[in-house]
Amino acid sequence: MKTSFLPEIEDISSHETWFAGYVEGQYALCEGDAGPMRLKATHTLAVLGHARRIAREEGFAPHIVRACLLAALYHDVARFAQYLRYGTFRDRDSRNHGLWGAAILKREGRLAREERTVRRLVLAAVALHNRYALPAALPAEMACVASTVRDADKLDILRVMDEHLSGPRPYCPTVVLGLPDAADRVSEKVLEDARRGRVAAYADLRSVNDFRVLLGTWIDDMHFASSRRLFAASPHAVRLLADLPRRGPYAGVRACLLERLARGRREDALPDGDA
Ligand SMILES: [Fe+2]
Structure with missing residues (x-):
């Protein structure tokens, strides 16, 4: 480094x-x-x-x-x-x-x-x-x-969204791009992208939970080793994903994205030459 x-x-x-x-x-x-x-x-x-x-x-x-x-x-x-x-x-x-x-x-x-x-x-x-x-x-x-x-930009959007979504409700519609915080609005396309390690697209978002998933998929869109390291170590990324529903359609993707972050932190902890 x-x-x-x-x-x-x-x-x-x-x-x-x-x-x-x-x-x-x-x-x-x-x-x-x-x-x-x-x-x-x-x-x-x-x-x-x-x-x-x-x-x-x-x-x-x-x-x-x-x-x-x-x-x-x-x-x-x-x-x-x-x-x-x-x-x-x-x-x-x-x-x-x-x-x-x-x-x-x-x-x-x-x-x-x-x-x-x-x-x-x-x-x-x-x-x-x-x-x-x-x-x-x-x-x-x-x-x-x-x-x-x-x-x-993406690293700080994690902070903005986490501070906003973890704060007192209701959400400000402008910050969450006007998306509803509705449990029954699920974008299958966003979930599929997350499962396959692809970066989800804003155009496919249907709800605030979809937005959390999209943010988590950015780990695979970090261009540099340093930014990937910063992303994996971000407490904002962890909280945004941990607050997804533990049951229902988001459960599998929640576990998978949290594991991807944990893997990024473990790679970071390897001694030079092993990573
Ligand atoms: Fe911008």
Whole structure:
């Protein structure tokens, strides 16, 4: 595990200052409940923290590290305008927030002072971070930055969903994508994906329990050894899955996904050379 620290490369404080001012301005425009927007700002900083850790542990080249940090900071920049204009975070009921985010960064000239290579990597990662899968022919450096943001994003979504679903009811419909917390709404497609070790799709979700399963299937979608390790060790992942019903249609998938996490933690505990 490499853990190098590159002070100048990792210093994105001017971008963080702009981002903080931008979100404050967006809150001020909100006439309703700005709570969901605040959650997105907190999420952004947590994703930045995960991306920094992955980039360090994977020992990326300096320009890749910088692109990872900037892409993490800006990956959800469109979420604020999306909520203000449409009152939802569902892209299919509004706009694709990845593509929209890249457009905002260009409009605001946020990357004008960055090296051209870094600029291209950041814009691509922001635009692609929310795709179900990355394009197969993506250049290696773009795939690396986009994968870092996607893994970091997923790691913090575990926290967001766990804190929300483990808290006092009722659920906030916006956070759970408007899905009902109904025991009788089961997506067979989501369960089948989980059994076969495939990543479940948002489009197939029918209930909050399906969402828990989808989150658990992400263990097999972590792109790097470091992010897989972080996922397997996440107490949020364990709780989200442990709170699935122990009987009925979810029981088998619950046990199977919890075992997959435990296996990931055991692999992590093996001495170097055995893993
Ligand atoms: Fe996003």
